[in-house]
Amino acid sequence: MSNAISVQSLSKRFGDHQALNQVSFEVPTGAVVGLIGPNGAGKTTALKAILGLSAFEGAVEVLGQSPRSAPHQMMTSVGYISDVGILPRWLKVNDALKFTQAIHPQFDLEKARAILAKTDIPLKQRVKALSKGMVTQLHLALVLAMDVQLLILDEPTLGLDIVYRSQFYQQILNEFLSEDRTLLISTHQVEEIESLLTHLIFIDQGKIRLDTALEDVYQRYRAVDVVKSQVDAARALKPLSEQPQIEGACMIFDGVSAESLADLGAIRRVGIAELFVAMMTREPESIASI
């Protein structure tokens, strides 16, 4: 499988702050990759480097091209939605469609109109008169009608209510995802995209903490609702995390077989959100060795 994105030894420094430190990862074509990390982890910095929006050290290749050499050519095949509404406030919805059609070779005006017809967005309205959710819907409609091969989303649903968030990802699922299209998404709301993901990257303090296919995560990590009487036995197996419960504790184990855990309590599939919390609350040094 070829890679839509290849990042090798990516580093970026802002003054004294090392935002990214020798970060390397790959995003296979057709994958849906979640770039997960706490605030200030380096997610947006990494995405901006991938989009050619900032200078960096290291090597980045996107759809076989260097994002720094001719970013505007690359953007014919790449779509991007940022964490906050970046559509200009003075722009009318109709004009946004008209402009994008004039400058984007693959833009399908009818498709954009069809997507917008399912929303409450008035075509004659300016962006500043739309709600935050509507602005995101409009931006998504523009990007979906561009027929891009790679979509990069940076906290796209930040500040949206649960209905808009749900609709947003449903639309991505229905209108964008296919075998040859790649999605790289950075978000805090991990549980909302868990069902979409094929790959997972945890990033913290400018370093990659976990980079794996989702099926491998479920093979490697297991969550167990340990019964009270088995808590000490479970601790002996060195769980990654332990959350007290009314009757026992919830523990996440790394690389411990299902057979070894069977007597401790109910084994269930680990959630991405709880795995993320478990890994981020541990000392970085101990995680680095995982």
Next chain:
Amino acid sequence: MNPIKTLMALFQRESWEHPNLIWRIPVGLLILNVALAIGSVAFGLQYFGTENFRFEFNSQDLSFDQGGPGQAAATFFLMSFFLLGQMVAFGYLLSALYEERKDRSILFWKSLPVSDFQVVLSKALMGLMVIPGLYFLLAMLTFLLVTLVLSLGMTFVLPDTGLFEGFLLAGVKAGFAWLKVLGLQVIWGAPVFLWVLMVSGLARGQPLIWAMGIPLLVLVVEKSLLSEARIFDWFYAHATPLPFAGSWDPATGAASMGLTDGFLAMGIGLILFSLAVFGRRHFHEI
């Protein structure tokens, strides 16, 4: 994509963002002038009547080939709209690359397949040529409409209804002569306007202060180290619109510019344009 089609779309985008500067202000001035002309005619006819007030003179008096009221009236509108257009272009260029970084919309524009060169070119052409060109067209239209209104009004009190043809022709001739002023001003003003555009693309705040402050700093440094401020004086001369820089004859409408100075202005303009492209490429949201 076709680069001309992209450039046209970028011009249109600017007109959406700055409708007041680009067309509402000059169209408003046109309407105001025409309304004043209509008001003057109506008031004149009402006040003096048509019976007791008659002009008696030859139509030649109103249509001298050089100078004369036709040329003077057209030049009045051309000059007023020109000066306003230059100020508007200055203000437009000062915010052209700064505002998109300030409101972070640059992230949206950069997510589209349009190069930094194309964007900066569209903004430079908008400030240097499109805005002055639109103001010129609206100045001429204002002259024509005001002349039409006045000539219609005067038909009530003048025996010769063909009187304003000469007036009109002299004005149109002055308009064509003004086109040369506009063309030369693009080259003459390029260093200053593109300086402003470059500052707009690089400043992290207060672009006006940077755009004015750095030349003043150059003046202070030059005056401190040398007896004369040659760089500042050259820049200041080009900050003065060509008609006021001693290269325009109000009587004939003739304009000129030294060849060496013209090439120097274009060369410096080109360097500043390249720096503005570099700025948009590397300086992002503030």
